[in-house]
Amino acid sequence: xxxxxxxxxxxxxxxxxxxxxxxxSLDWQRYQTLRKTLSHDRNIRFAYAQGTLExxxxxxxxxxxxxxxxxxxxILVMESGRDLKTMGSTTLNRETLDxxxxxxxxxxxxxxxxxxxxxxxxxxxPPPDLVVEVDITHTDIDKxxxxxxxxxxxxxxxxxxxxxxxxxQNDNYEEVAVSPTFATxxxxxxxxxxxxxxxxxxxxxxxxxxxVRSATD
Numbered sequence: 291x292x293x294x295x296x297x298x299x300x301x302x303x304x305x306x307x308x309x310x311x312x313x314x315s316l317d318w319q320r321y322q323t324l325r326k327t328l329s330h331d332r333n334i335r336f337a338y339a340q341g342t343l344e345x346x347x348x349x350x351x352x353x354x355x356x357x358x359x360x361x362x363x364x365i366l367v368m369e370s371g372r373d374l375k376t377m378g379s380t381t382l383n384r385e386t387l388d389x390x391x392x393x394x395x396x397x398x399x400x401x402x403x404x405x406x407x408x409x410x411x412x413x414x415x416p417p418p419d420l421v422v423e424v425d426i427t428h429t430d431i432d433k434x435x436x437x438x439x440x441x442x443x444x445x446x447x448x449x450x451x452x453x454x455x456x457x458x459q460n461d462n463y464e465e466v467a468v469s470p471t472f473a474t475x476x477x478x479x480x481x482x483x484x485x486x487x488x489x490x491x492x493x494x495x496x497x498x499x500x501x502v503r504s505a506t507d
Contacts, residue, residue: 307352307426356394395422
């Protein structure tokens with residue numbers, strides 16, 4: 291009788307969310323030149339920090355997560371009676387800091403009245419109130435140091451499994467349990483929303499709107 295080898299369950303592989311290319315030892319001028327050369331393909335994102343340039347090409351699960359997190363934010367803002375200015379992946383260039391970023395999502399919410407109706411000048415205006423990055427695969431850029439240096443007050447990071455919220459305190463980020471921008475929304479709501487949206491985005495949106503309205507009654 292031949293004994294069968296027990297089947298050992300294997301962990302599910304982490305989904306591939308991005309393809310990345312890294313360039314090192316680039317000064318600001320060379321970074322700008324390379325960025326202009328590559329920027330015809332707008333399906334890529336740039337992140338530059340003191341000589342290191344990372345070029346990211348988002349794949350399906352990255353784009354799904356980023357777009358649905360954006361919808362999540364818009365619903366929360368709208369249903370709470372507030373307004374926002376969407377910056378998307380607008381390049382946050384700060385030559386004086388030798389840093390630049392193109393986040394997945396960026397928003398003015400608290401400071402929306404300061405920048406409404408015109409283009410933002412990052413040399414004069416405050417940075418976006420909230421920045422979101424989806425990093426499912428490894429990144430060579432320290433995003434916490436990058437956005438802290440740019441002065442972004444609130445930073446969300448999602449790795450395909452975990453949503454982390456950071457607030458700027460004394461020029462450094464501290465992780466917090468809930469978003470101060472949406473203080474009444476538990477983290478579980480984003481996970482529920484993303485899971486539901488995998489099956490039906492329209493139903494997930496209807497359910498979230500209903501939950502927000504009932505929570506604010």
